Amino acid sequence: MTHVPAGFQRLPEGLGFTDNLQPIYRLVEGDGASFGIIVGAHHCNTMGMCHGGALMTLADITAATGANLAHGVITGSPTVHLNIDFISGARQGEWLHAVAEQVTAKRRFGFCSGGIYNGERTIARFSGTVYFPEHDARRAGAEAGDGVILPTEND
Template sequence: MTDDLLEESTFVLPEGYQQMNWHRGFGRQMGPLYEKINDDGSYVRGFIVEEHHVNGMGNCHGGMLMAFADVAFGHVISIQAHKYWVTVRLLTDFLSGAKLGEWVEGTGEIIGVEDDFYTVQGRIWCGERTLLTGSAVFKALGDRPALEGVKA
């Protein structure tokens, strides 16, 4: 018996993505996560649905999709406003599911700012299928350095 991956079960990372450097805390538990930052400053985050992401029916667990939505939606504040942030509210609507082995992506956009509160809307998808849409409110905690390689 072997634990080696068969060639047909290995994952090929989509072009432009890099693994996020999250090796501690919750990011390590939910990962690995990947991101692609485009020349225009927009971004997409992604992950491959692995065994530790699924529920008993082999679907990506809703809690995983919500946690991913949180880090996918909120990242727009890091990129565009150069702020650290915490989540105040996250509202999601589940529209479809993702199966073990599928590639899931997500992003967010700022739709409002008042004082230190940012309202963001976002989308999580798998191929042409929207899995989740949502909105969130994040509180900015302070300035952070501009992310390397990202144009403001």
Template sequence: MNAPDADDRHRWYGEGFEEWSRGGFTACLGSVFRRVSENGAALRVRVSVGHCNAHGCAHGGFLATLADVALAQGIACRLSRDARIVTVNLDVTYLRCVSMGSVVETRAECLHAGTRVMTVRGELCVGGEPHVIARGLFARIA
């Protein structure tokens, strides 16, 4: 499984997710879907062979990138469209292997939103169970 198939897409659209891309480095994540709600933004991606290490698990770098993007999206959707944020610090803890073919869904919670610095906590879940937890510090640059 290299990408969400037609059934995934149909089901995910029905759950409020839309295909989303920011371009640049985040393109390495593959097909990403995003749902924005009053609670922030959630991302969903299916792990493909290109995301995996030699053990058949999602590579830590892929998961860290997904966590970084998910945490940033968790707060960016609450800011003005012209606001720009960058990651100052990212702490990632890997709890379980995320196997190829798994659907990963992110959750993010803003713990502190100052005028310049924001702290966010998040999870990357498979089947509703956290497999990765992350905490990020973001700075507003514009």
């Protein structure tokens, strides 16, 4: 698939390290979060496959956003653990989307597991733990904080 599925909206630039995945797309429905990319040359390694670092970044923002949605607070939530199992490869031009599938929010920590898919094919499985700080972890001028990409009031 080389097009963005209905419902996904492109994220703005200026999101720090996440901009390395641009263009990146988000779909938030209720308490569910998905992020997707069309694999570009800048996402690929020297073998022409989507680089593991790009897949880990996609998993990281999906896990953090899923945990924050469950927690109900828009703030920066540092990742304290991220595990990923690479199952299949993805080539340039393929649509990939990461889905937060099982999410639990406690008082100070959020836990999320999910997958990265290309259609019916599983590319990777991930699990992550994020920390919910007691203070407002947003940097000055940021709406969603570093590493947290939630809907804005305009969405």
